[in-house]
Amino acid sequence: MRIFDPHIHMTSRTTDDYERMAAAGVRALVEPAFWLGQPRTSVGSFTDYFDSLVGWEPFRASQFGIRHHCTIALNPKEANDPRCREVLQVLPRYLEKDGVVAVGEIGYDSMTPEEDEVFAAQLALAVEHDLPAMVHTPHRDKARGTDRTIAVVRESGIDPGRVVVDHLNEVTVARVAESGCWMGFSIYPDTKMTPSRMVAILQEHGLDRVLVNSAADWGRSDPLLTLRTGEAMLAAGFTDDDVDRVLWRNPVEFYGQSKRLDVSDLLDVDATFEGNSILRGGS
Amino acid sequence: MNLYDSLTAELTDTVWLDTALETVARQPAAVGRLFPAAGRRCGRWALAGLPGWTVDDAARVLLLTRLPVEALATELEPLYRYGDAAEKRAVLRALPLLPASEAFEPILLDALRTNDTRLVAAALGPAAASLPDAAWRQGVLKAVFMGLPLAAVADLDERADAELATMLGGLVEERHAAGRAVAEDATALLHRLQERVS
Incomplete structure (x- = not known):
């Protein structure tokens, strides 16, 4: 099983996690910029964080053969803090980076007027920089927020x-x-979504335009719940190809719209794993 | 063969590169957007004719060499500061090709503080000429710690001194005491330095 985790906060995870993820089949991931648990009070701590998402984390991931990409944005929660608003001014620099495949996480936390403004401004940045957008939905008042x-x-x-x-x-x-x-869909140990509930949603809605992620961060979460969802799909009668579509081809298709996703050599490795050398030019 | 010829010899299409090089010479501020785009527009593969260099490295270094001197003073530091790892490496590789400046030393020191082997190696290349001796010795020792091949260090034997020999000797002693291996190129360097003294 090859796995692309389209939403995971590796900054909050240990190097042991990278090792376990690689062993479980995770070969690529997207790390969205988000809240770090402790509120930030200046633009500088955001730029250091963004630097890590385009510098240190990709390097750390590469030690385990995992391709790291990220999304960059001012998150909805901190959009409410006037001290953080100036982050919007530095985003254009980061939105030009090779490893940045979307603007995100944007959206709503408490649905304030400040969040409205920052959300709209960042959707405009996505259009301007020709990038997809990655939108978080609120944990409170979720239906109306959606x-x-x-x-x-x-x-x-x-x-x-x-x-x-x-x-x-x-x-x-x-x-x-x-x-x-x-x-x-963020598969969590017992909150947002679980593997068995995810399988039921896939049975009802199909596999089109679906991304399954672990959203693992500094809270109770598990970077291997993507794998567990794939296993639950197989147990429920989905085929290997269905699992590959949800856990690999769908995220490649979505983030591939950035034209910056770089998984070509990973696909190449897979082709030889499957005994198919077409991508290697028939050699 | 110069850098431009080495790069374009391996590109099928040089339109983006040529346009970008002309643009930064005329409108230096445009480098902020062109510099990060070089990898996806030109490619990232290793250049066959220029060992150790990738296409994006060469393209970015060329962009910097085409910037007017007065623009370098304002553009170089932010390009490094806000660069991703590949962009930072390109700035480091460009330094020896640019007019010497006081801005180089803080950039090199920042690269040596990272734990990214690509940046540490680039800072110890020809650009390291701008490093003070104490920082250079620590850099070489860090390279040994990180398992970087010492072939990446420019002018190694010319610059290595008795102080580096003492520091390296201490590292080797600790490793031996712990029953751990030391890279062959590091022990070979230590032997060469010790022979010089005797």
Whole structure:
């Protein structure tokens, strides 16, 4: 099983996790910029964090053969702090980096007017920098937050096929499916979504435009829940090809829209693993 | 063969590169957007004709060499400061080709503080001429610690001195006491330095 985790906060994970993930089949990941648990109070601590997402973390991942990409943004929670607002001014520099494959995580936390402004401004940045957008949905008042998210995405003029709306559940999935946006699911040990509930959603809604991630961070979470979801899919009768589609081809398709995703040599390795040398020029 | 010829000899399309090089000479501020884009626009493979260099390294170094001197003073530091690892490495590789400046030393010291082998190696290349001796010795020792091949260190034997020999001797002694191996190139360097004294 080859796994692309489209949402995982490796900054908060240990090197042992990289080792376990590599052994479990994780070969590529996207690390979205988000809240670090401790509120930040200046632009400088954001730029140091962004530097790590385009510098140190990709290096650490590469030690285990894992390809690291990231998304960059001012997250919704800290968008409410006037001391952090100036982060918007430094984003254009980072949105030009090779490893940056989307603007994110953006969206709503408490649905304040400040969050409205920062969300809209960053969707505009996604259009300007020709990048997809990665949108977080709020943990409180989620259903109405998801509706409002879809409305703001529609108003922004960005192609909904270039937007993933994340942390969905049984209540919010249908409206995102109708919107044309991609549907993200964060598999957690016992909160947002579990492997068995994920399988039921896939059975009902199909595999189109679905991204399954571990969203592992500094809270109770598990970077191997992508693998566990793949195993649960197989146990429920999905094929190996279905699992490959959800855990590899779908994230490659979504983030590939950035034209900066670089998994070509990983695909090459896989082709030889499967005994198919076509990608190596028939040699 | 110069850097431009070495690079373009292996590119099928040089339109983006040529346009970018002309642009930064005329409008230096444009380098902020062109410098990070060089990898995805030109490629990232290893140049066959220039061992140790990749396409994006060469393209970025060329962009820096085409910047007017007065623009370098304002653009170089932010390009390094906000660069991803590949961009930072390109700045380090460009330093020996640019007019010497006081701005070089802090950039090199920053690279030596990282734990990224690509940046440490680049800082110990020809650019290391701008490093003070104490920082250079620590850099060489760090390279040994990180398992970097000492072939990456420019002017190693010319610059290595008795102080480096003492520091390296201490490291080798600790490793031996712990029953751990020391890279052959490091013990060979130590032997050469000790022979010089005797």
